[in-house]
Amino acid sequence: MNKQDLVCIVCPMGCRMTIEKDESSQLGYKVTGNTCKRGVTYAVKEVTNPTRVICTTVIIEDFYLKRLPVRTDGEVPKNMIFDCMMEINKTKVKTPINVGDIIVEDLLGTGVNVIASRSAK
Ligand code: SF4
Numbered sequence: 001m002n003k004q005d006l007v008c009i010v011c012p013m014g015c016r017m018t019i020e021k022d023e024s025s026q027l028g029y030k031v032t033g034n035t036c037k038r039g040v041t042y043a044v045k046e047v048t049n050p051t052r053v054i055c056t057t058v059i060i061e062d063f064y065l066k067r068l069p070v071r072t073d074g075e076v077p078k079n080m081i082f083d084c085m086m087e088i089n090k091t092k093v094k095t096p097i098n099v100g101d102i103i104v105e106d107l108l109g110t111g112v113n114v115i116a117s118r119s120a121k
Pocket residue numbers: 008009010011012013014015034035036037038039040
């Protein structure tokens with residue numbers, strides 16, 4: 001990687017940043033365009049170990065809505081998102097569900113759970 005442009009997704013400011021290798025810096029990278037230091041953390045993580053929280057829905061069988069909103073309670077490696085979605089898509093739930101209930105435990109061995117984003121009673 002010589003130089004990479006990216007947009008920080010940590011807050012709604014969406015700073016446009018550039019990251020490049022810099023052996024002289026403590027992190028090994030030089031980041032420009034960030035407004036705060038969280039941008040540096042995000043940029044380095046994005047080029048070394050990118051991860052994401054997954055927000056999606058699962059089928060709910062006995063509720064007036066056909067799908068229940070869910071999300072992961074932590075970040076999963078970006079290269080596992082497709083496999084995680086395939087696993088989540090197999091899931092069907094029934095009421096009652098409380099917000100925060102675990103819908104899928106330890107998603108594909110990531111240590112991250114899929115939890116309900118709303119209640120359904
Ligand atoms: S660099 Fe800081 S201000 Fe800019 S988007 Fe990221 S978190 Fe927000």
